[in-house]
Amino acid sequence: MQIPTRDAAVDRLEQLATAFMEAKILLAAAELRLFDQLRGAGATAAEAAAALGARTRPVEVLLDALAALGLVAREGDRYRNVPRYEDRLLESSPSHYPGLLRHRNRLFRRWAFLEETIRGRPLPFLDDLRDGLTDPAANENFIRAMYAVSHRHAGAVVDRIPLDGVRTIADLGGGPGHYLAEFARRLPEAEPFLVDLPLTLEVARTILAGSDVAARVRFVAWDFYEEPAPGGLPPFDLVFLSQVVHAEDDAKNRALFAAIAARIAPGGRLVVHERTVEEDRSRPAEAALFAVNMLAMTAGGTTYTAGEIEDWGRAAGLVPERRDRLSPLSELITLRKPGTATVSR
Ligand SMILES: C[S@@+](CC[C@H](N)C(=O)[O-])C[C@H]1O[C@@H](n2cnc3c(N)ncnc32)[C@H](O)[C@@H]1O
Numbered sequence: 039m040q041i042p043t044r045d046a047a048v049d050r051l052e053q054l055a056t057a058f059m060e061a062k063i064l065l066a067a068a069e070l071r072l073f074d075q076l077r078g079a080g081a082t083a084a085e086a087a088a089a090l091g092a093r094t095r096p097v098e099v100l101l102d103a104l105a106a107l108g109l110v111a112r113e114g115d116r117y118r119n120v121p122r123y124e125d126r127l128l129e130s131s132p133s134h135y136p137g138l139l140r141h142r143n144r145l146f147r148r149w150a151f152l153e154e155t156i157r158g159r160p161l162p163f164l165d166d167l168r169d170g171l172t173d174p175a176a177n178e179n180f181i182r183a184m185y186a187v188s189h190r191h192a193g194a195v196v197d198r199i200p201l202d203g204v205r206t207i208a209d210l211g212g213g214p215g216h217y218l219a220e221f222a223r224r225l226p227e228a229e230p231f232l233v234d235l236p237l238t239l240e241v242a243r244t245i246l247a248g249s250d251v252a253a254r255v256r257f258v259a260w261d262f263y264e265e266p267a268p269g270g271l272p273p274f275d276l277v278f279l280s281q282v283v284h285a286e287d288d289a290k291n292r293a294l295f296a297a298i299a300a301r302i303a304p305g306g307r308l309v310v311h312e313r314t315v316e317e318d319r320s321r322p323a324e325a326a327l328f329a330v331n332m333l334a335m336t337a338g339g340t341t342y343t344a345g346e347i348e349d350w351g352r353a354a355g356l357v358p359e360r361r362d363r364l365s366p367l368s369e370l371i372t373l374r375k376p377g378t379a380t381v382s383r
Contacts, residue, residue, distance in 0.1 A: 304377025
């Protein structure tokens, strides 16, 4: 009889159960801004520790683990970045990737107490996603994270949206403004409005500064889940709402859709871009996992089905027009306001 030496089921369970270690090593290094210490000829553990105001031994342990993961190189007692990752990991990276890592580190802290959240116990000592909207440092990481996650796909998403006749466009909760910039490039005559919370708009101004469309963008502060729309907005031919609704509950989104419908010109459209989940709520896997992220981070957020999003639209007088799934984390749901565009607009 052969004695089994491997247990594939346990191997898989162990792989799942220990994945947090590698993640946390990378996230802690990003939180400490350690990679900036390892530019050029790099640094010893003692030099890096002195720059961080930390003790040498823990920094050395972290650096050795980063070397083991191939994220930095060790030569003698010096550590330096490796070319493959350095561009992404330095604070000056145009990809804003360190912001994404620090945002994920904040998620990690709440994920660590997921079972308490599921039991319904409050975690007063930890911030939640809303603090990402009100705390300036957390907000900056959050908005840079949004850029890092999707700036490479933004053009391909916008290419799937019909833009005929669009003269006024609002990106609601547009974050860093990377989608709006893509719309503005394709619509040189249109007025592009970036609508978001004041702190986010500050970060967006920095990220958009120097872009070819920055001068055309109108920045509009509107807390659209809490306040009526500010005066002076035109009727919009197109409202884009990307990766916003999953952070709030059904009732708040229903109210938001009513407010949006009132801002859309007759014949205009609302395009929702979301991490939708199928009716069985477990496919795609990415969406089911993201629902846990919203459970950990928000009071009422979750992943929604395309049907639920269309229902909010119907209740607001909009007519579902089409659905386009672009990837497991990306579906476009288009709704149209009945009527015909008027020339005076
Ligand atoms: C997950 S980010 C998505 C950013 C961008 N639309 C994208 O797809 O990358 C959510 C955005 O909604 C904004 N937001 C959240 N609640 C808001 C509110 N009550 N009023 C205005 N903007 C809000 C946030 O500031 C953030 O920019």
